[in-house]
Amino acid sequence: MTIRVAMTVNGTEYAREVEPRLLLIHYIRDELGLTGSHWGCDTSNCGSCVVWLDAKPVKSCTLLAAMADGHAVRTVEGLERDGRLDPVQQGFIECHGLQCGFCTPGMMMTARWLLDHHPDPDEAEIREAISGQICRCTGYENIVRSIRWAAEHAAEHPGEST
């Protein structure tokens, strides 16, 4: 049995016939071919699958695609605008915020959400915000620095959030 699931992803409309049990992460990666979001632990612990559903980040391995029907999703592919990187992306480049890169899409989506709500977070606030995400390279120091860089350079790299 399948149902029609339609949603906007990074501003583009999509619709697919899928089983109701399909998880959002697999809809995004396998049905739409947007493989920037990563499928990690499958148990809502690691956060590599974080995308936005409407205005809030969510671990997309723990949501059915059907639950996102009619809603707007934003993935890591939606951070860059017109060839211009979001300050969060630039920060990860400047501060070596990734090693293997597996956790990066989720880290970036959470970071963008944090900065939209707290434009000038201190280190403790950043660490709290990403506390539901795991970097198995243990590169947390540089991830925190990258997010701080993005906060400090928001003006030069205006990364609007929606």
Place this chain on the structure above:
Amino acid sequence: MQVPSQVEYERATSVEHALSLLSRPETRVVAGGHSLIPMMKLRLAQPELLVDINGLAELAFIALDGGQLRIGALARHADLLDSDLAGRYFPIFRDAERVVADPIVRLWGTVGGSLCQADPSEDLSAAFAAARATAVIKTPDGERTVPVREFHLGPYETVIGRGELLAEIRVPVRPGTGSAYEKVSRRVGDWSVAAAGAVLCLAGQQIQEAGLGLTAVGAEHFVAAEAEDFLRGRAADEESFAAAGAIAAGHCDPVADQRGPEDFKRHLVAELTTRALRRAAARAGSAG
């Protein structure tokens, strides 16, 4: 790869619609989905129909009404954590929410979902038990109320029947009340090794009423009833709090598992109960 069993999916457009959908056997409510979907992925839950209630905005509220704090079942953990109203009258909920999962999960998981999951290590079940909250359940005939202390029948089992829906939690507000929650977990965001919640209603330095909730340690209905009985009428001092902690530790029923041996958990219950009582007493009187 974890894949749920085949399931049908419907969106409820009103509480009445939800109740009619829920009359079918093997049907489960999905809201935040952060307890149910992992259970479905492990095939520990295999419902035939999911009823999505995320559209029922009338169940997503936190309000003070007629001397009661009312929390809609669809309120998210983050809503309860950030609520100034709840924080002013029941800091125990803020304490508990701060240590429920992680910030992303708290944006989606709901208060009602946590209670209905009935996980024996769940934090809010102990906090609501300590606060002597009441669950309001919508039924095909109207609604019924059940004390939270009678809501859980056992692990993963509640009094909610077919065709019923948890709508809200009501917590009585009493002057002179202070509350607190203390938890030990192995790492940030993890389930409790043990946790204790305390709600104290004081008249001067005398304890009028005490509510003590425990989680993850096999306390019946998440309550430390013997320690509550001990505290009633006693002085709100260190001696009483330490004795209550020892009683709570003696009467709970923890099991050894990967989170620790039984004696360690009993030790935690004694210490966390004492700490929660100490903080609750310090907060009593400062609430509105």
